[in-house]
Amino acid sequence: MSISERIAATVGALLLAGSALAQPVPAAPASAAMHHEGHRAAACASPALACANAASAVFDARGALWLAWAAAGSVSVARSTDAGLTFGPASVVGSPGVALDAGSDARPQIVVDARGRIVVAYSAFKDQAWNAQVLVATSTDGGASFSAPRSLSRDAASQRFPVLALRSDGRLLAMWIDKRTAAAARRKGVPHAGAALASAWSDDGGESFSAERVVQDHSCECCRLAVAFDAQRHPVVLYRSLFADGERDHALLTIAEEGEAQAPARVAEDHWVIDGCPHHGPSLAVSPDGTLHAAWFTLGRSRQGLFQARSTDGGATFTSPQRVGDAAQQPGRPAVYAQGRAVWLVWKEFDGQRIFIKERRSADAGQTWSADRVLAATANSADHPQLIGDGRRVYLSWLTRDEGYRLMPLEAP
């Protein structure tokens, strides 16, 4: 390292030691932000929905739509009573600034329980080693105000990619990707592959979480998790696992009793060996009859692209992977949703000029599927598609830079 590099490293470390990374809630350090902003006249710098790059939606018990989004370093929430055409005043839940983890597969999460309590979770980087923490904020006054974001875990290691899943009995499950097993191995000087899946439960609308634990080690570090509940209301999580041979293929984990995870089942032998970050997580849905529907992306030795499979034995075995979408148009970012016997699958494609959301649907719990069709398109940057339901209809929730937010009802199969 040259002298100038040593000085730069030292000053950089000094700067970081006092920067917003050590204090996730306040805005970004003015000096760094201003320096950067000077170079990016075209950047969208408002926390408003118009500047958002990721949005997550959910219906409350009364049928109102709640949206949580990440924009310009802030996480905000607003409510719509006209199916996403207009939104009420936005509440800024947190503003970690440049420390907000909102790129690629990371996005804010939102649930609204039967009592109208709103819980928002997101991750933000917390230290100069670029470790993150999962932050949770709650509202008990219908979104008029939110609690200050608080860290879900007190563990010093990194926590990212939170998922909130509300069970039918009102219990709230949080799952995330946690680096504590990797950090412990590093302290001991022993090699460790990947990160871990961790979970915690809340019985008070997100005010507090308990029973925090690592449920499975050796997951991919950078791919979102897909969490659902099986017919017995046990949590099931589909995730990109890191197998002993360095293959980042998908596995399904059922958490039969609190924290007592069964051995994960490999969904498919894709054989994707990469000592890197795919940045591409799966989707999972469960039909009332217990059929599991999985969709995932791989660049494995056995297959490359977007695939789907189903399991009728609780995830022990899956059908042979079926290709989804046009392999020439980068199909990816799947979202699957089940209601009754109906199943919908949507995903993103890109032809070099436009981004498309395509859809296929099944009327028989995933045994047979319709032809693919284009649901929506845009000619500029676009978020991943999401599927949500209000108990009656199922909707595509999609955010695009040019068109803004849209909620589109899907046809029944």
Added chain:
Amino acid sequence: MNPICTLLRAGAFVLLVALTGAADAAPERIFERDSYAQIRASHAGRALVVHLWGMTCGPCLVELPQWGALLRKRSELPLVLIQVDPSAPAARTQRLAAAGLTRAENWSAASEFDEFLRASIDPAWPGDMPRTLLISPSGEVKTIRGPARLAEVERWLDGVGAAH
């Protein structure tokens, strides 16, 4: 925010810019949809190594110092770095400095590294990180997925006659 603290931070950043700028540091450039074409044009006719990395990509951060080591070994290494994650500029600068990459040509995206940005580099790239592109003087591109083996990069550099 405490005003003294703000002043100190601003001062530290100015100092950082001044110190790195006074040496042979390359200022960070903002990577946009036409940036890769600019990079290719400005290096046309010569061997070029483009390394794609991300601040939130653990394997990328592990790999980064290897590139610093190669730059020390081969001072003429034609290396361009492109950072893809939304992140703190100061943290990026610190990472590059710690990896010994202060003087490498250095770009960073100002927005989500989406389909359009990826397609400007490689239309078939779904976003996995890290990646290294070995671009021959005639424009042939060889893509390394995941961390690069530097021996392979060196063999390639020697094969295309790149200066040390």
